[in-house]
Amino acid sequence: MTLSRAGFRASVLEQSPKLEETGAGLQLSPNATRILFELGLRDRLEPFAVKPQMIRVMSGGSAREITRIPLGDIAERRYGAPFWVMHRGDLQAALADAAADMIDIEIKLGHRFDDFATHSNGITVQAYRGKQVVDERGAVLIGADGIWSAVGERWRAQRKPTFSHRTAWRALIPADAAPEPIRAPVVHLFLGLDAHLVAYPVKAGKLINIVGIVHDDWNQAGWNAPGSRDEILRHFAPFTWSEAVRDLIRIPDRWLKWALLDRATPFSGGSGPVTLIGDAAHPMLPFLAQGAGMAIEDAAVLADKLKAHGDDPERGLRAYEKVRRARTARAQATARKQGSIYGRTGPEAAARNFVMRMMGGERLLKRYDWVYNWRRS
Ligand SMILES: Cc1cc2nc3c(=O)[nH]c(=O)nc-3n(C[C@H](O)[C@H](O)[C@H](O)COP(=O)(O)OP(=O)(O)OC[C@H]3O[C@@H](n4cnc5c(N)ncnc54)[C@H](O)[C@@H]3O)c2cc1C
Structure with a gap:
């Protein structure tokens, strides 16, 4: 949604065949709710x-x-x-509903990212829809695929969690x-x-x-x-x-x-037209309750930087990574410390x-x- 608001078209490949109510509760602190409100989601979320x-x-x-x-x-x-505080399913449903109203966002369920190839004017992603291979072309690839990120894995042998x-x-x-x-x-x-x-x-x-x-x-x-x-x-x-x-x-x-x-490495960025956000970039222990919050912040900063470097998306990605590195590393370290205090x-x-x-x-x-x-x- 942040990308669409910044004027970009986004194609979302999600491996799950349907969006279901997974997971449990989520603490959404003001740094995250502020961004959700800027996206116009307050009225959709507040009832839940x-x-x-x-x-x-x-x-x-x-x-x-x-x-x-x-x-x-x-x-x-x-x-x-x-x-x-809210149920993850309610946040997910509100985001999916809002995205459905935006013509620049296409959510493709049942598409499992497998690999990518870069070329002079962007990137081609290969995904599996069932057993069928499908290609998707774009200017940049953003790996938002969680702690076991396949995008991170393909881009470089990322250190395992x-x-x-x-x-x-x-x-x-x-x-x-x-x-x-x-x-x-x-x-x-x-x-x-x-x-x-x-x-x-x-x-x-x-x-x-x-x-x-x-x-x-x-x-x-x-x-x-x-x-x-x-x-x-x-x-x-x-x-x-x-x-x-x-x-x-x-x-x-x-x-x-x-x-x-x-994961011991603080922040995995990307190179060329590839970057990572959320747990794919910086997984963290849950003791600061900030993993989703940091992912939401990432999305906002990434859209801002891509917009600011409209004619050079790769510069936009590197600017995003530079801004996010220190803050997410601090959150990871604080979560680890909080865990040892709680324990x-x-x-x-x-x-x-x-x-x-x-x-x-x-x-x-x-x-x-x-x-x-x-x-x-
Ligand atoms: C016990 C616990 C409590 C927590 N509490 C909080 C909290 O209160 N507040 C908070 O902010 N954070 C909390 N977190 C952290 C939060 O859950 C995560 O940081 C957050 O879900 C990360 O979001 P993400 O989108 O980066 O990754 P994920 O939520 O893991 O989403 C990744 C998505 O990518 C998809 N995917 C994966 N591989 C592929 C592929 N190859 N192709 C296509 N799709 C793919 C998955 O199906 C999934 O939909 C908690 C975590 C835990 C474990």
């Missing part, structure tokens, strides 16, 4: 979004509050755009099945021994998204491996985890899990909780200013 009033940081052991990081109107005034020895478990429950405080428009973050758990409402408050992140050696590819309730409960063991948290974990009938990956155990965990309580929510929020206050120059 929840504007949390705060992040309530809780001790997983006692289920008592450590501190509150204010969001709601405070964050919206401070950053000029709201902090939202590495397993972080952590697994994310996720579940959705009806809001009326959740305890009263969890139903409130609040992001609950429970920090505890060797694991943490996040819960917030999605689908305009009708469902609660629960994500537990645990240390684990299970490491299989894919986003939707089924996991059992007993297995996740073993990671949130009695006595170290409060029964209130364990009761919450007992509610969903169905848990899904996926292994968390990281503390024993006296170190007690010290972390004490420091957070002493700092208070306002000062904790200030630490995110560089993320949330971002504007494209």
Whole structure:
């Protein structure tokens, strides 16, 4: 959509045969919602979004509050755009609907990118539609194909992502099945021994998204491996985890899990008429909740730079990569650091909780200013 708004025609090749409601919740911070609003998406998204009033940081052991990081109107005034939580499927559907209204965007489902060849006036992409090979010509190729990017792989043998020895478990429950405080428009973050758990409402408050992140050696590819309730409960063991948290974990009938990956190289750009955005360029651990936010920022900057270098798209791509390198590397590094802070155990965990309580929510929020206050120059 950002490309179309900047006056370009975009052909989107997506391997999935249909757009379905995959994934669970997403925190969309002001740096991302600001761009979505600039694209005219506020009215489409708002009916599905929840504007949390705060992040309530809780001790997983006692289920008592450590501190509150204010969001709601405070964050919206401070950053000029709201902090939202929503279901990924709702964001995807709103983007797809809006794209369908734009004649410059063509979404080609069931097209799996396979290879490309560059030539003097652009690029030819080869994709598979089922077993049939189809060619697509364009001025530039933007690999937005996620952490296992085939575009990145073809362009150069990209360093493979590495397993972080952590697994994310996720579940959705009806809001009326959740305890009263969890139903409130609040992001609950429970920090505890060797694991943490996040819960917030999605689908305009009708469902609660629960994500537990645990240390684990299970490491299989894919986003939707089924996991059992007993297995996740073993990671949130009695006595170290409060029964209130364990009761919450007992509610969903169905848990899904996926292994968390990281990649040591900070930013993979491109060369010639090829570039990468989002997880393809800079995968990051989810502890800063910024992977999708950074991908949305990428899309905005990329369109700006292509427009600014209208007669030389390759210069536009290099200008985009230059602008994005430092910021996305900082987000990756901060996410990694946040992960190690969340994962503390024993006296170190007690010290972390004490420091957070002493700092208070306002000062904790200030630490995110560089993320949330971002504007494209
Ligand atoms: C547990 C967890 C929680 C998270 N929470 C948040 C959060 O709260 N906020 C946030 O901002 N981020 C969050 N993230 C990160 C976020 O999910 C990702 O950063 C984001 O989805 C990356 O978007 P992307 O478009 O780059 O890649 P993807 O979402 O991976 O999309 C890639 C697309 O490319 C397609 N594709 C792949 N290969 C091909 C091919 N060969 N041909 C054609 N199509 C192809 C795929 O089908 C897919 O549709 C979280 C991640 C995890 C694991």
